[in-house]
Amino acid sequence: MGDSKTNEIQKLSQDELKSILKNTRRTLSAQQQLIKEKHLPVIVLVEGWSASGKGTLISYLIRDLDPRFFQVIPVKSPTKEEKRKPFLCRHMTNIPEAGKFVFFDSGWMEETVFDVVDGHLSEKALAHRIHDVNIFERQLVDNGYLVLKIFVDVSKEDQEARIAKLSDSEDTSWRVNKRDLDQLKHRKKYEKAFSHFIEATNSVKAPWHVIDGSKKELVELQVCHLLVDGIDAAIQRNTLPADIPENPFKLVPMPELKDVPLDKAMTRDEYEKQLQIAQKKLKKLHNRIYNKKIPVIIAYEGWDAAGKGGNIKRLTSALDARGFVVNPIAAPDVHEKNRHFLWRFWTRLPKTGHISIFDRTWYGRVMVERLEGFCSENDWKRAYNEINEFEKNLSDWGAVIVKFWIQIDKDTQLARFHEREENPDKRWKITDEDWRNREKWDQYEDAVNEMLQKTSTTFAPWHIIESNDKLYARIQAMNIVIDALEQKIKEIG
Amino acid sequence: MGDSKTNEIQKLSQDELKSILKNTRRTLSAQQQLIKEKHLPVIVLVEGWSASGKGTLISYLIRDLDPRFFQVIPVKSPTKEEKRKPFLCRHMTNIPEAGKFVFFDSGWMEETVFDVVDGHLSEKALAHRIHDVNIFERQLVDNGYLVLKIFVDVSKEDQEARIAKLSDSEDTSWRVNKRDLDQLKHRKKYEKAFSHFIEATNSVKAPWHVIDGSKKELVELQVCHLLVDGIDAAIQRNTLPADIPENPFKLVPMPELKDVPLDKAMTRDEYEKQLQIAQKKLKKLHNRIYNKKIPVIIAYEGWDAAGKGGNIKRLTSALDARGFVVNPIAAPDVHEKNRHFLWRFWTRLPKTGHISIFDRTWYGRVMVERLEGFCSENDWKRAYNEINEFEKNLSDWGAVIVKFWIQIDKDTQLARFHEREENPDKRWKITDEDWRNREKWDQYEDAVNEMLQKTSTTFAPWHIIESNDKLYARIQAMNIVIDALEQKIKEIG
Numbered sequence: 001m002g003d004s005k006t007n008e009i010q011k012l013s014q015d016e017l018k019s020i021l022k023n024t025r026r027t028l029s030a031q032q033q034l035i036k037e038k039h040l041p042v043i044v045l046v047e048g049w050s051a052s053g054k055g056t057l058i059s060y061l062i063r064d065l066d067p068r069f070f071q072v073i074p075v076k077s078p079t080k081e082e083k084r085k086p087f088l089c090r091h092m093t094n095i096p097e098a099g100k101f102v103f104f105d106s107g108w109m110e111e112t113v114f115d116v117v118d119g120h121l122s123e124k125a126l127a128h129r130i131h132d133v134n135i136f137e138r139q140l141v142d143n144g145y146l147v148l149k150i151f152v153d154v155s156k157e158d159q160e161a162r163i164a165k166l167s168d169s170e171d172t173s174w175r176v177n178k179r180d181l182d183q184l185k186h187r188k189k190y191e192k193a194f195s196h197f198i199e200a201t202n203s204v205k206a207p208w209h210v211i212d213g214s215k216k217e218l219v220e221l222q223v224c225h226l227l228v229d230g231i232d233a234a235i236q237r238n239t240l241p242a243d244i245p246e247n248p249f250k251l252v253p254m255p256e257l258k259d260v261p262l263d264k265a266m267t268r269d270e271y272e273k274q275l276q277i278a279q280k281k282l283k284k285l286h287n288r289i290y291n292k293k294i295p296v297i298i299a300y301e302g303w304d305a306a307g308k309g310g311n312i313k314r315l316t317s318a319l320d321a322r323g324f325v326v327n328p329i330a331a332p333d334v335h336e337k338n339r340h341f342l343w344r345f346w347t348r349l350p351k352t353g354h355i356s357i358f359d360r361t362w363y364g365r366v367m368v369e370r371l372e373g374f375c376s377e378n379d380w381k382r383a384y385n386e387i388n389e390f391e392k393n394l395s396d397w398g399a400v401i402v403k404f405w406i407q408i409d410k411d412t413q414l415a416r417f418h419e420r421e422e423n424p425d426k427r428w429k430i431t432d433e434d435w436r437n438r439e440k441w442d443q444y445e446d447a448v449n450e451m452l453q454k455t456s457t458t459f460a461p462w463h464i465i466e467s468n469d470k471l472y473a474r475i476q477a478m479n480i481v482i483d484a485l486e487q488k489i490k491e492i493g
Numbered sequence: 494m495g496d497s498k499t500n501e502i503q504k505l506s507q508d509e510l511k512s513i514l515k516n517t518r519r520t521l522s523a524q525q526q527l528i529k530e531k532h533l534p535v536i537v538l539v540e541g542w543s544a545s546g547k548g549t550l551i552s553y554l555i556r557d558l559d560p561r562f563f564q565v566i567p568v569k570s571p572t573k574e575e576k577r578k579p580f581l582c583r584h585m586t587n588i589p590e591a592g593k594f595v596f597f598d599s600g601w602m603e604e605t606v607f608d609v610v611d612g613h614l615s616e617k618a619l620a621h622r623i624h625d626v627n628i629f630e631r632q633l634v635d636n637g638y639l640v641l642k643i644f645v646d647v648s649k650e651d652q653e654a655r656i657a658k659l660s661d662s663e664d665t666s667w668r669v670n671k672r673d674l675d676q677l678k679h680r681k682k683y684e685k686a687f688s689h690f691i692e693a694t695n696s697v698k699a700p701w702h703v704i705d706g707s708k709k710e711l712v713e714l715q716v717c718h719l720l721v722d723g724i725d726a727a728i729q730r731n732t733l734p735a736d737i738p739e740n741p742f743k744l745v746p747m748p749e750l751k752d753v754p755l756d757k758a759m760t761r762d763e764y765e766k767q768l769q770i771a772q773k774k775l776k777k778l779h780n781r782i783y784n785k786k787i788p789v790i791i792a793y794e795g796w797d798a799a800g801k802g803g804n805i806k807r808l809t810s811a812l813d814a815r816g817f818v819v820n821p822i823a824a825p826d827v828h829e830k831n832r833h834f835l836w837r838f839w840t841r842l843p844k845t846g847h848i849s850i851f852d853r854t855w856y857g858r859v860m861v862e863r864l865e866g867f868c869s870e871n872d873w874k875r876a877y878n879e880i881n882e883f884e885k886n887l888s889d890w891g892a893v894i895v896k897f898w899i900q901i902d903k904d905t906q907l908a909r910f911h912e913r914e915e916n917p918d919k920r921w922k923i924t925d926e927d928w929r930n931r932e933k934w935d936q937y938e939d940a941v942n943e944m945l946q947k948t949s950t951t952f953a954p955w956h957i958i959e960s961n962d963k964l965y966a967r968i969q970a971m972n973i974v975i976d977a978l979e980q981k982i983k984e985i986g
Contacts, residue, residue: 030918033918033921036921055813055814055815058814058815059810059812059813059814062809062814063806063810064806066802066806067802067805067806067809067819067821067850067852068819068821068852071818072814072815072818074814074815074816079572079573079574080572080573081572081574103814105814105815171777171780171781171784172780174784175780284664287664287665287668288664291667309559309560312560313556313557313559313560316555316560317552317556319552320548320552321548321551321552321555321565321567321596321598322548322551322565322567322598323567325564325565326560326561328560328561333826333827333828334826335826357560359560359561425523425526428526428529
């Protein structure tokens with residue numbers, strides 16, 4: 001993976017090297033301003049052998065950067081809490097905002113390689129993880145990120161000498177850990193695992209750069225060059241729309257909204273009876289999923305005034321308050337808008353055994369953000385697939401995913417708007433924005449239809465809840481959740 | 494702690510009870526709107542014996558609340574990561590925004606009581622913790638929070654019966670843990686520890702409410718009443734300024750800014766020499782503090798263009814990138830402004846062994862927020878003591894705290910502003926706001942002087958860095974950090 005630049009560099013004298021290095025650093029420092037202006041988020045993944053100088057390299061890279069624009073994330077073995085989330089969750093959590101750098105001091109590669117060497121990952125599980133990593137990196141790049149992946153390579157002899165040197169000094173000997181010694185002892189095994197991971201995750205959008213780590217200055221210069229060139233290239237690339245991959249997942253056919261019947265209703269008596277039965281079942285199931293460590297994600301979308309809030313309330317009233325969270329999703333905060341659009345959902349995932357309910361969801365991307373022009377056409381068109389991939393990841397992790405579209409007709413909405421306006425206790429629930437959205441009903445209906453068609457997968461199908469009668473809708477939703485939980489429990493035995 | 498209301502309630506028939514309960518719930522539900530309007534943040538701490546029905550109580554309380562306005566925080570034993578932060582850090586992290594509820598399913602009390610019973614807390618350490626809790630709660634109330642503390646009390650017989658019932662059912666038996674059985678076995682020991690904690694943290698501003706948990710409906714009704722009354726009282730109280738406690742800490746005398754000499758300078762040669770020496774020392778010390786798990790907090794304040802950024806950069810260039818974070822502090826985000834003003838600093842504390850550098854700090858409260866009217870007079874006047882308490886807490890935890898005021902004179906600032914305007918690479922660093930702040934130089938100088946006088950404590954003294962000559966200033970700051978780290982390492986041996 002060496003290039004001609006590297007070959008040239010190898011031949012330089014020490015003085016020439018120093019002078020080039022100085023210039024490159026100056027360019028990099030100036031580029032900070034550029035990435036800020038162009039809202040480019042930069043991820044630098046620094047992987048490599050232990051004692052290969054990863055930490056020193058990062059210290060070097062950041063020396064001239066403004067501390068307001070970068071962060072260094074030292075990645076350790078995942079904590080118990082982190083293990084209760086999907087593998088990529090903690091890495092996703094740490095991605096930078098637009099206009100900033102994040103340097104990962106080893107990241108999703110090292111963890112995986114160690115798992116392989118330790119025999120904690122079957123071949124199938126490894127293939128799975130590599131698949132997820134490739135999707136993760138591609139999504140980042142498509143969403144405007146520069147993902148620069150460095151592997152610092154040192155020979156066995158060098159590594160041995162460096163570890164010996166660390167061990168010799170009182171101030172650094174504690175830094176040498178079991179893993180370092182293990183790498184020396186089983187070098188071949190690690191080599192194989194590193195190589196496999198690098199090959200399997202080497203992509204056009206996020207290629208690996210394997211750097212010869214034998215000479216510090218050369219590493220620094222090469223990585224500086226990679227950064228400078230990478231930033232320029234990413235800024236160029238981001239002026240063009242990303243390609244939109246075809247959906248690779250099996251889809252469940254969905255009806256058009258206009259064909260959804262809305263005539264079902266339930267008497268108050270029948271409702272009370274059914275509610276009691278459903279709540280009792282849910283309570284029991286909540287215990288079971290906690291016990292079996294099943295994570296559950298329940299997503300609510302629907303028209304304004306469709307009854308999402310009341311529906312959620314009836315569902316949660318059956319649940320143990322310690323085992324669920326309701327995430328109300330409004331317009332993103334600045335620090336959310338400045339990241340991958342799924343970031344604020346990745347950071348709100350449930351732990352295993354817990355339930356996360358989303359009152360509005362990541363589907364905002366293909367509804368409000370699409371219609372109000374908050375993202376580009378390319379962005380929302382790509383999002384169907386990105387969302388399917390996100391949900392597939394969650395499903396593979398073991399999550400139950402239930403997605404509701406709470407459906408009402410236009411007349412019912414109007415009646416409810418008026419009712420809210422007339423009731424002093426509910427008046428705050430209705431805003432000018434609701435009226436504005438209502439004017440765009442037809443556009444929204446088209447967008448919702450497209451969304452339902454394109455994102456109802458076998459692992460995360462949509463359920464349309466008929467909510468002209470709220471009582472009927474509540475029971476319908478609860479029963480769908482009950483079915484999904486029962487099925488999952490049966491599945492895993 | 495029973496009151497006349499409770500006595501009346503005890504005598505009610507089941508039907509009367511149900512009807513009152515229904516009305517109280519309706520009031521509570523309506524109050525959501527009120528707390529939203531009045532920006533009241535509400536903390537409900539639900540503590541009590543195990544199997545006393547805490548979870549059921551919380552489920553009951555939230556049933557009619559809008560999920561967008563509350564969160565339930567189940568507090569478990571602290572994780573390894575959480576143990577590397579101050580005791581109150583994880584609780585502070587979870588406090589609600591203005592206008593929202595947080596229900597803590599047991600909180601800072603249970604953890605402490607368990608530590609006492611398990612023999613993990615000396616009498617002195619317990620006294621310390623209680624002291625911190627009292628300050629924490631008082632600060633919350635003074636900053637507009639309602640802190641409602643509930644202890645659900647059940648007799649030994651009741652507890653025994655409930656645990657037996659849980660154990661009997663396949664769906665709930667896994668819920669009974671060692672701790673529950675331990676509470677039964679050593680009931681007296683727990684009783685003593687609970688009582689002591691309740692007495693020691695029972696304050697006018699955040700009193701305890703011990704509720705007889707023998708009858709579910711009665712618990713619910715009483716707590717509903719407490720909430721309804723508490724919210725009304727808090728809204729009343731928040732219209733009045735809180736009292737400003739006198740500073741209880743020993744202060745280090747500080748000069749007035751006008752008397753600080755600014756004539757020191759350093760040649761480039763001398764600087765390069767000193768820099769190398771200082772960086773070498775720092776590098777070594779960074780290893781030591783990591784090894785000895787000492788947390789370090791370095792706070793930078795100073796005039797615009799005083800050279801904070803460059804000063805920080807020289808300091809960090811000596812540090813291992815994996816062991817420090819620079820926190821640039823700008824105007825607070827909405828979710829930060831909606832919480833206790835120290836919240837965004839509590840959530841940015843270093844782990845043990847790590848360094849957090851703050852580029853601007855919590856002292857914004859008594860400078861920009863004071864002068865621009867972003868908080869009330871009572872708020873900033875109270876803040877001196879609140880900040881001292883915050884820093885005392887960190888110091889008691891074992892942190893090294895170094896606070897810098899980077900000082901320049903008015904002419905030097907003007908020269909640097911012009912220099913920035915003329916240099917295309919630096920132009921972005923200077924904004925209209927900088928010029929506006931400059932116009933208020935005298936007001937800021939008064940505020941800074943007051944701040945230095947009132948918050949230079951023995952455990953977190955201020956250091957004024959003479960920065961008319963940036964080179965001199967950098968070496969001065971680094972040497973102060975070196976001294977502070979060396980002293981701490983000597984102290985703990």
